[in-house]
Amino acid sequence: MAKILVTNDDGIHSRGIKAAVEAxxxxxxxxxxxxxFQRSASGRAMTLHRPLRVKRINLKGTKVAYALDGMPVDCVIFAMARFGKFDLAVSGINLGENMSTEITISGTASAAIEAATHDIPSIAMSLEVNREKHKFGEGEEIDFSVAKSFLKRISNAILSNGMPKSVDMLNINVPYDAHENTPIELTKLAKRMYMASVEERVDPKGNPYYWIVGTQCPKDTLEPGTDMYALKVERKVSVTPINLNMTAKVNFNDVRRHLQL
Structure with missing residues (x-):
């Protein structure tokens, strides 16, 4: 029987993780x-400067479930140390889309990346939300049924056939208005999802404080063939095959000459 690891960055109590288990x-x-706890935007952070605490959780449909007071990457490392190798790792179903090269910021995608570095076929699964407040909640109002269907379908294919050649991980994003027959588009990562800036505010004592805020890139700037274009413009399910080797595909001799090495 296949051995499947499920994790996320929204926290153990998110309905998205329960939906993944059901799928x-x-x-x-x-x-x-x-x-x-909520660990969105934690990236590949690891907890190295304090001990980790863990609590056994009763979660229907699982062989075992633990809540760890660390980061998503910590959860993958803990799971492998405690339970050994897995046949598949799924991170999600995340509340809110994770797209573009900014998946390196996402705790959801980073957990899948961590598993992939240990040669575990991995999926980062995210569901677009149409209201900002849903991104950091527990998903009480969200319908995960369609995302569950796509997750089960693709996971079953990976367990049966393995990952495609040269693919370490799949980053999947499902539109909030998707249905069972929504087309699936194979995509590449867009360059950016948000244009980040810093907003200055003043506390009641007159001291300034700052929030990092982001504005999503306008639809008319999105490049066809990217994950963002598929989701935001075409309203398709985006499946992006990810390879972990980020080395530029260039002629090293050309680089040597350019840098005068």
Missing amino acids: LQDLGEVYVVAPM
Whole structure:
């Protein structure tokens, strides 16, 4: 029987992780290790300067479930140390899309990346939300049924056939208005999802403080063939095959001459 790891960055109590378990429980034994708390935008951060605490959780459909007071990457490392190798790792279903090269910021994508570095076929699964407040909640009002269907379908294919050649991870984004027959588009990562800036505010004592804020790139600037174009313009499910080797595909002799090495 397949051994499946499920984690996320929204926290153990997110309905998205329960939805992932429901989608996967018929495909194998599901192990859940997820953060105790909301850890969105944690990237590949690891907890190295304090001990980690863990709590056993009763989560229907799982062989075992733990809440870890660390980061998503910590959860993958803990799960492998405790339970050994997995046949598939799924991070999600995340509340809010994770697209463009900014997936390196995402705790959801980073957990899948961490698993992939250990040669575990991995999926980062995200569901677009149409209201900003939903991105950092527990998903009480969200319908995960369609995202669950796509997750089960693609996970079953990976467990049966393995990952495609030269693919380490899949980054999947489902539109909030998707249905069972929504087309799937294979995409590349867009360059950026948000244009970040800093907003200055003043506290009641007159001291300034700052929020990092972001404005999503306008639709008319999106490049066809990218994950953002597929989701935001075409309203398709975006599946981006990710390879972990970020080395530029260039002629090293040309680089040597350019840098005068």
